[in-house]
Amino acid sequence: MNSTDALAKRPKPPGTSAVVLDQADERFAYAAGLRKQFNKVFPTHWSFMLGEIALYSFIIVLLSGVYLALFFDPSMEEVVYNGPYDPLRGVHMSRAYESALELTFEVRGGLFMRQLHHWSALLFVASMICHMFRVYFTGAFRKPREANWVIGVNLILLGTFAGFTGYSLPDEMLSGSVCASPPVSPCPCPWSAPGCTGRCSVASSWEWRSSRGSTSFTC
Structure with missing residues (x-):
């Protein structure tokens, strides 16, 4: 074997990114956790894509x-x-509906963006x-996944x-229909009209947040 072949078979020194990742793994030991997640086997049933659909949506x-x-x-x-x-044209309306x-x-x-x-x-x-129905009827909420179940239920309520706020912001007929829900249900917008029987001014309650850079949900 000549010197050229010996140089060709000599292992190349690790690159900068490999050195950085090795140093991080020595301190945080994340490689084992990532390897475990990548090696996890999921069923091929279509219902397991519901969570991904919710995420992408x-x-x-x-x-x-x-x-x-x-x-x-x-x-x-x-x-x-x-x-x-x-x-x-010529109809009196709120500035929220006009901007919509x-x-x-x-x-x-x-x-297109509104419809999207x-x-x-x-x-x-x-x-x-x-997704939550699938988790419930398959028993996937049991230990040790009860924390995921509680978080998921809270996310459904928050979503x-x-x-509701997205439907209410444009101040159109649909917004009024949502706010004029049956009186037996709890009032979803107590800051507006008493009992939510009149015009529901949800947009005005969000005006101060939008003026400070918060994101509005507009349907």
Whole structure:
């Protein structure tokens, strides 16, 4: 064997990234946990994709909601609509509804983003509910997964509340229908009209948050 072959077979020194990862593994010992997760075997049943569907839907809802928040004005100030939508021209409405119409008819791609946000939000809540039903009926909530079950139930409640606020923000007929729920149910917006029997001004309660840079959920 000549010197050239010996040099070719000599192991190459590890790169910078490999050295950094080795140093991090010596201090945090994350490699064993990652290897265990990668080697975990999941059933091939389609119902195990419900969690992923909920996750991807939430990402779409979050990104589209940030985009819609750039154009939506959650103000309950009464204005007269003079936009391009002829059936409502000259009608008195809230600034929130006017900005929703402007987003739909005047912003390029606004209607598509509203529909994308709307249907991804519905898919998000529906997939979460179906996922929790699968977990319940398969007994996957038992020990040692009871913490995941409690977290999932709380996430469903939080997602449902976020969907309610999204429906209420545009101040349209659908918003009024949601707020005019049967009186036997608890009032979801006690800061608005007593008993939620009149006009529900959810948008005004979120105005101060939006003015401080918070993300609004607009359906």
